[in-house]
Amino acid sequence: MATTLAKAAEGTAAERTHAARIEHVSKSFSGPAGTQLVLDDVSLDVAPGEFVTILGASGCGKSTLLN
Structure with missing residues (x-):
């Protein structure tokens, strides 16, 4: 399982293209x-100022993805 979470406050201005990033998560x-x-190679990029929700039924893997 590999997880990367990049925050906008990190890196130079040229590197700050994402407010958050989840890359290649498998569990x-x-x-x-x-x-x-339960999760197979899931990736998600969130741009600065973008509003994102993760929706799904109970037990579908939302918290597992974020953890």
Whole structure:
């Protein structure tokens, strides 16, 4: 699992093209029934001033993605 979160306050002005960035997030859980892949190579870029919501049913992976 690889996660990168870049904040606008970091880097030079030329590097500040994103307020937040999530890159190549994958997550799986192991259980009695085997391994279950719940997130597979998810990426998200948020531009400065952009308003983004992550919507979904309970248990669909919103908090897992952000954690």
